[in-house]
Structure formats: structure tokens, C-alpha cells
Amino acid sequence: MSSDKLSKRVTLHDVAQHAGVSYQTVSRVINDDPHVSKSTRQRVLQAINALDYRPNYAARSLVTRRSNLLEIISFGATHYGPSQMVTHIERAARRLGYNLILSHITDMTTQEINSAVNRLSGRLVEGIILITPVIGVSYEEILGITRGIPFVMIDTPLGSNAPGVVINQHYGGELATQHLIALGHRHICEISGPLNWFGAIARHESWLSTLRVAGLEPGKSAAGDWTAVGGYQATQQLLTEDRTFTGLIVGNDQMALGAMRALREAGLRVPEDVSVVGFDDIPEAICFEPPLTTVRQDFDALGAQSVEYLVDRINRPEQPAQQRVLYPTLVMRQSTRAVP
Amino acid sequence: MSSDKLSKRVTLHDVAQHAGVSYQTVSRVINDDPHVSKSTRQRVLQAINALDYRPNYAARSLVTRRSNLLEIISFGATHYGPSQMVTHIERAARRLGYNLILSHITDMTTQEINSAVNRLSGRLVEGIILITPVIGVSYEEILGITRGIPFVMIDTPLGSNAPGVVINQHYGGELATQHLIALGHRHICEISGPLNWFGAIARHESWLSTLRVAGLEPGKSAAGDWTAVGGYQATQQLLTEDRTFTGLIVGNDQMALGAMRALREAGLRVPEDVSVVGFDDIPEAICFEPPLTTVRQDFDALGAQSVEYLVDRINRPEQPAQQRVLYPTLVMRQSTRAVP
DNA sequence: GTGAAGCATGTGAACGTTCACAAGAAAACG
DNA sequence: CGTTTTCTTGTGAACGTTCACATGCTTCAC
Numbered sequence: 060m061s062s063d064k065l066s067k068r069v070t071l072h073d074v075a076q077h078a079g080v081s082y083q084t085v086s087r088v089i090n091d092d093p094h095v096s097k098s099t100r101q102r103v104l105q106a107i108n109a110l111d112y113r114p115n116y117a118a119r120s121l122v123t124r125r126s127n128l129l130e131i132i133s134f135g136a137t138h139y140g141p142s143q144m145v146t147h148i149e150r151a152a153r154r155l156g157y158n159l160i161l162s163h164i165t166d167m168t169t170q171e172i173n174s175a176v177n178r179l180s181g182r183l184v185e186g187i188i189l190i191t192p193v194i195g196v197s198y199e200e201i202l203g204i205t206r207g208i209p210f211v212m213i214d215t216p217l218g219s220n221a222p223g224v225v226i227n228q229h230y231g232g233e234l235a236t237q238h239l240i241a242l243g244h245r246h247i248c249e250i251s252g253p254l255n256w257f258g259a260i261a262r263h264e265s266w267l268s269t270l271r272v273a274g275l276e277p278g279k280s281a282a283g284d285w286t287a288v289g290g291y292q293a294t295q296q297l298l299t300e301d302r303t304f305t306g307l308i309v310g311n312d313q314m315a316l317g318a319m320r321a322l323r324e325a326g327l328r329v330p331e332d333v334s335v336v337g338f339d340d341i342p343e344a345i346c347f348e349p350p351l352t353t354v355r356q357d358f359d360a361l362g363a364q365s366v367e368y369l370v371d372r373i374n375r376p377e378q379p380a381q382q383r384v385l386y387p388t389l390v391m392r393q394s395t396r397a398v399p
Numbered sequence: 400m401s402s403d404k405l406s407k408r409v410t411l412h413d414v415a416q417h418a419g420v421s422y423q424t425v426s427r428v429i430n431d432d433p434h435v436s437k438s439t440r441q442r443v444l445q446a447i448n449a450l451d452y453r454p455n456y457a458a459r460s461l462v463t464r465r466s467n468l469l470e471i472i473s474f475g476a477t478h479y480g481p482s483q484m485v486t487h488i489e490r491a492a493r494r495l496g497y498n499l500i501l502s503h504i505t506d507m508t509t510q511e512i513n514s515a516v517n518r519l520s521g522r523l524v525e526g527i528i529l530i531t532p533v534i535g536v537s538y539e540e541i542l543g544i545t546r547g548i549p550f551v552m553i554d555t556p557l558g559s560n561a562p563g564v565v566i567n568q569h570y571g572g573e574l575a576t577q578h579l580i581a582l583g584h585r586h587i588c589e590i591s592g593p594l595n596w597f598g599a600i601a602r603h604e605s606w607l608s609t610l611r612v613a614g615l616e617p618g619k620s621a622a623g624d625w626t627a628v629g630g631y632q633a634t635q636q637l638l639t640e641d642r643t644f645t646g647l648i649v650g651n652d653q654m655a656l657g658a659m660r661a662l663r664e665a666g667l668r669v670p671e672d673v674s675v676v677g678f679d680d681i682p683e684a685i686c687f688e689p690p691l692t693t694v695r696q697d698f699d700a701l702g703a704q705s706v707e708y709l710v711d712r713i714n715r716p717e718q719p720a721q722q723r724v725l726y727p728t729l730v731m732r733q734s735t736r737a738v739p
Numbered sequence: 740g741t742g743a744a745g746c747a748t749g750t751g752a753a754c755g756t757t758c759a760c761a762a763g764a765a766a767a768c769g
Numbered sequence: 770c771g772t773t774t775t776c777t778t779g780t781g782a783a784c785g786t787t788c789a790c791a792t793g794c795t796t797c798a799c
Contacts, residue, residue: 143477160501348660
């Protein structure tokens with residue numbers, strides 16, 4: 060509550076003078092150096108308060124070569140998953156004493172990532188989180204671009220040797236497919252996500268392999284673009300080729316919404332005629348018509364873990380890269396039922 | 400593609416030596432100072448390239464007292480609107496040469512905003528965008544907290560004297576209500592958002608006043624929490640009090656999804672028995688059952704404009720505060736129809 | 740009571756830029 | 770051709786911190 064003038068910023072020296080000590084002593088107090096007597100620390104803290112002093116990060120990071128800054132390079136931030144992650148990444152970063160700078164990219168190209176990194180490399184960013192859910196840039200390229208800045212990748216393929224945190228999408232696909240098989244479905248089709256997304260590929264492949272392992276012939280598949288409208292159109296197209304399936308696996312919940320709409324328009328009831336499973340468990344899924352059975356992804360945990368892992372890598376860079384894996388869960392609702 | 404050692408950062412001096420000029424000349428080239436001859440500029444640029452030099456922001460902002468950093472303090476970032484805005488704010492900020500630091504807050508209290516500002520005030524943040532859609536902290540308090548840092552508020556009440564960019568929610572509410580009136584509805588109820596959100600209040604009030612102006616008695620109203628489930632529950636409650644309405648205005652699209660579900664379960668068809676209007680026009684709304692008539696908010700424009708206005712305020716701080724207003728539009732689909 | 744050890748505090752330099760000013764070279768003017 | 774003007778380049782200081790080291794004082798052991 061001081062009447063500070065905006066014309067001059069308060070510095071270490073001002074505080075020092077006010078407290079009657081040297082600037083170095085003030086610096087020690089700020090950085091919690093134990094070699095300060097109780098009484099002087101008290102006095103300095105009072106001075107800091109009285110003058111409303113705030114340490115200048117620019118000056119500090121100039122000499123320490125640390126910035127307390129993390130960067131997040133995200134692709135597809137308008138989608139539910141990524142946007143959810145960003146929120147939780149920020150929260151986790153703050154908890155660990157970092158601030159977060161945002162960088163969205165709209166094309167998954169070396170070019171774009173390069174410019175996102177370069178734009179901030181002068182800021183001495185200490186670590187980078189990359190949300191790179193689509194094919195386009197390899198781990199090796201990223202390694203070249205980041206030039207030694209620690210990073211963690213989210214949504215890379217399972218088994219990649221890049222440091223990262225991923226949700227096991229194969230397991231998720233298996234969960235969905237097994238669920239339908241267990242309900243007695245023999246003819247199961249799929250609406251996949253765009254097949255340049257790792258998650259879409261993994262779910263597609265596990266749909267295929269799970270069916271094969273069960274001795275069943277996979278039905279038709281069509282690809283959507285993650286949106287409800289895309290799911291609607293893909294399902295319409297699927298229906299021109301095949302109208303006899305009883306199970307449908309859809310790459311995410313938004314597309315499932317569109318898919319159910321297309322089915323209904325074609326005179327097929329969910330779940331009486333066709334059982335539908337989605338992915339993600341968006342908050343709205345429970346209010347779909349009917350409430351959607353879906354494979355839940357814990358994006359919150361994904362975000363939090365990725366920051367923790369990144370900070371771990373910053374502090375111990377010599378540690379070999381690892382891939383931390385999270386597992387999705389099946390949420391059963393009313394869009395699936397047993398074949399009569 | 401130089402084989403730079405990580406042990407030593409490349410500085411102005413290195414570049415200067417490599418190019419055979421003084422460090423100041425290099426500085427001039429970087430800052431596009433016209434007082435450099437063509438040939439030396441050429442030579443310096445080559446040296447910069449060869450050494451892969453990146454200016455150190457910390458050093459630069461130490462002397463210039465500028466950071467090229469904007470902060471966004473957002474509340475409710477898991478909701479569709481805010482998360483959409485953040486994406487577009489980042490894009491707009493980058494276009495204008497700024498980087499964006501993220502700060503989410505979970506409670507709309509002076510305390511929380513204060514700590515979000517303080518946490519970054521040492522970074523010499525040049526401007527702040529506040530997404531403050533709920534009651535809790537007044538403009539005057541914000542003014543005290545920010546201490547002279549330019550800021551722009553999003554989602555403040557219409558007519559507030561805070562500098563800001565807002566969507567005219569009164570107009571939106573009018574649009575929705577007028578639409579139903581024009582279709583012949585006489586008995587119109589409402590599911591509002593939480594009534595500590597400015598937008599929810601504005602829509603609620605304009606629903607009331609539009610009906611009164613038209614000489615109609617407002618129906619019942621219940622408040623939801625913006626989620627589909629919340630809308631579902633609020634509608635169920637509404638139905639215990641009144642089942643005779645033919646029009647329903649719902650505070651956002653997610654709640655409208657839940658509302659339609661509750662109506663259907665109660666044996667009421669949309670739109671045959673009840674016409675429903677939502678707000679926002681989320682991408683899924685077109686695939687609802689039936690496709691939702693809704694009042695579209697242009698969050699992209701809102702985000703972009705707020706950054707432009709903020710930068711304007713940074714450059715011309717003496718300019719008096721203004722409120723820039725955007726207008727929503729009605730998107731007609733199949734959830735509304737004329738009363739027979 | 741003397742030397743070593745530990746603690747509290749202070750001093751000078753450095754981090755990598757930009758700013759203000761100076762200086763030299765080239766161009767323009769009478 | 771001398772003088773002013775313009776353009777290009779260089780020098781020293783400053784921004785606000787932290788780091789490495791120095792200093793003086795206290796404490797402790799023998």
C-alpha cells in the first residue's frame with residue numbers, strides 16, 4: 060500500500076538503503092540464503108514490504124541463465140483434448156514454480172515447430188512441452204530443432220523412443236472393441252479419426268487386431284475429422300456401403316454425436332439396432348441421445364504428469380528418455396447393449 | 400547448421416568479431432536501424448547466420464524495460480468460450496510481436512488476481528488481458544492491483560467503464576426471445592447460466608424485458624451450471640413447476656443438450672411441443688437431436704480484438720478507456736418452430 | 740591466549756544488451 | 770577548396786541482478 064512512483068522501479072539498492080544493509084544482503088534474503096541473521100532478515104523483509112519491491116526477472120535471468128519459463132507448443136488446441144491439457148499443464152507448471160508461454164501451431168511441419176522454438180530460444184526457455192498428435196515431424200527432427208533444451212512430447216506413438224507421456228490408445232481401442240464383442244456383436248464397423256493422427260491410427264489398428272484375434276472379420280471403416288459434422292458425413296458414407304453392422308466404434312465423442320444422428324436419419328435406432336462406442340468422455344457425452352458409452356481419457360493427469368516429467372528432465376538431463384504411459388477406462392452408458 | 404557448442408552462448412560480441420565490426424553495429428542490424436551501410440549489414444547478417452546467433456531477451460529487456468510479453472488471466476478456461484478465446488488471443492498476440500504467458504485462476508477473488516499479477520510483475524509484463532466473466536472483483540480493484548500496467552477486460556458487463564471488449568449479451572438475449580415470439584410462442588421459460596456470471600445475468604434480464612415489452616408474462620426460470628448435466632437437472636426441476644410452456648431459452652448449448660434430453664424424457668418433443676434456443680453455437684450444435692437453433696458468439700473476433708485493443712492501450716496509454724462491443728447473431732436450425 | 744574455524748556481511752566484476760554520445764569519412768554546398 | 774552536413778561506425782556507461790571472493794567478527798578448542 061505504498062505510494063510508489065511509477066517513474067522509477069524499486070531495486071535491490073533502494074531496499075538495501077532503506078534497511079541499512081548492502082544490496083547483497085537483500086539478495087540473500089530474497090533467495091533464502093541461510094547466512095543472514097534473524098534480525099537483519101526481519102529488517103530487510105520489512106523494507107521490501109514498505110517499498111513494494113519486486114525482483115527484476117530480466118536482470119536475474121541474465122546472470123543465472125535461468126528463466127523459470129516453460130513453453131508449450133500445441134497443435135489442434137481447438138480440440139477438446141489439447142485445450143484441456145493446456146489448462147492442466149499451466150496449473151502443474153505454476154505449482155512447480157514455472158510460468159508458461161503459449162505457442163500454437165496450425166501446421167505440423169518442421170518449419171512451424173522450428174519457428175516456435177526459435178521465437179523463444181532467446182528467452183532462455185528451460186523446457187518445452189510439445190503436443191504433437193499427428194504425423195509430420197519425427198523425434199530426431201525435434202531433437203535437432205530444440206538444440207539441447209529439455210522437452211517432453213505428448214501424444215506420440217506408443218513405443219516411440221522420444222521422452223513423453225502418452226495414453227495407451229491401443230488399450231483404449233481394445234477396450235471398446237472387446238466391449239462390443241462381449242455384448243455379442245459380430246459385425247463391427249468403425250468411424251476413425253483422421254489417419255495422420257497417431258491416436259486415430261492406434262485406435263484403428265487395435266480395432267482391426269482385436270477383431271482378428273477374436274476370429275471376427277472387421278467391418279467397413281470410414282474416416283472423419285474429429286468434428287460432429289465430420290462424423291455425420293463419414294457415417295452416411297459408411298451406410299451407403301453397409302447397413303448390416305450392429306456395432307460401431309467412433310474415434311471420439313463429437314463424431315459419435317454426428318454418427319448417431321446419421322444412423323437415426325437412416326432409420327437405425329441406437330442402441331436397439333446399432334451399439335455405438337466413443338472415445339474421450341467429454342462432459343456432454345452423458346447427455347447424448349442416448350447417453351454415450353465411451354472410453355475415458357484422463358487429460359488432466361496427462362497434463363500434470365507431462366510437466367512433472369519435464370521438470371525432472373530439466374533437473375536431471377543425463378537420465379535416459381522414457382515414455383510414461385497412462386491407461387484409459389471404459390465408461391458404460393446406454394448407447395451399447397447386447398445383441399438379442 | 401553450425402556446430403555450436405552448448406557450453407557457450409553466442410553473443411553480440413562473437414558476431415561482431417566474426418563480421419569484423421563493433422558490437423554496436425551488430426545491434427543496429429538486429430534492430431533494423433537504417434544507419435548501416437548495405438555491405439556491412441550483409442556481412443553481419445551472414446555472421447549471424449553462420450554462428451546461429453539469437454539475441455538474449457533478458458539482457459535486452461533489462462535495458463529497454465520492455466519484455467514483449469503479455470499475460471492472460473483467465474477464469475473458467477475449461478469452458479468452451481474462454482478456451483476458444485485463449486487460442487485466438489495467442490494467435491493475435493504473436494501476429495503483433497508479443498508472447499503470451501498463461502495464468503488460470505480458479506476463484507474470482509481479489510486475492511487470486513493479485514497473486515497472478517504479482518507473480519509476473521517482475522517479468523515486466525507489458526499488458527494484461529483479463530477474462531473475468533463473473534461477479535467478484537470490481538474494475539476499481541483491478542485498477543489498484545495492476546498498478547499502471549495496461550489491461551483489457553473481456554466479458555465485463557455492458558456499459559462498464561472498464562477498458563474492454565464484450566459481446567452484447569442483451570442483444571443476444573433479445574434475439575433469442577424475439578425469435579420465439581415471432582414464431583408465435585406466448586409462454587416462454589428459461590434455463591439460465593449461474594447468475595453470478597455477467598453473461599448469464601444479461602441474458603436472463605433481456606429475456607424478462609423482451610417479454611414484458613411484448614406484453615407477455617415471463618415463464619419460470621431455473622439456473623444451471625453451464626454443463627449438459629446441469630442443464631438437464633435444471634430442466635427437470637423446471638418441469639416439476641410448469642409443463643405448459645412452448646418455448647425454452649437456454650443459457651448455452653451444452654445446457655441445451657441436457658435440457659432437450661430432460662424434455663424428451665418427460666415426453667415432450669422438440670420442436671413439436673417445445674421450441675429450444677441455445678447460446679454460443681458450439682461446433683456440435685448442428686448435430687444435436689434436433690439441430691439446435693442458437694445465438695452465435697464470435698469468440699475468435701473477441702480474442703483478436705482484445706489483443707489489438709490492448710496493444711493500442713500500451714502504445715497510447717493516455718487514451719481514455721472504452722468498451723468495444725461485438726454483436727451475436729441468430730443461427731436458425733430445427734429446434735424451433737412456429738406454434739401451430 | 741592464540742590459532743583455526745565458522746558465520747554475517749560487504750565489494751568488485753560479470754551477465755548481454757541498448758542508449759547517448761563521439762569520431763571519422765564521405766558528400767554537399769558556397 | 771574550405772566548411773558544413775550527412776552518413777556510418779565505434780566507445781563507455783548503464784540496466785538490476787548473482788557469483789566469487791574478501792573482510793571482520795564471533796566462537797571454539799587446545
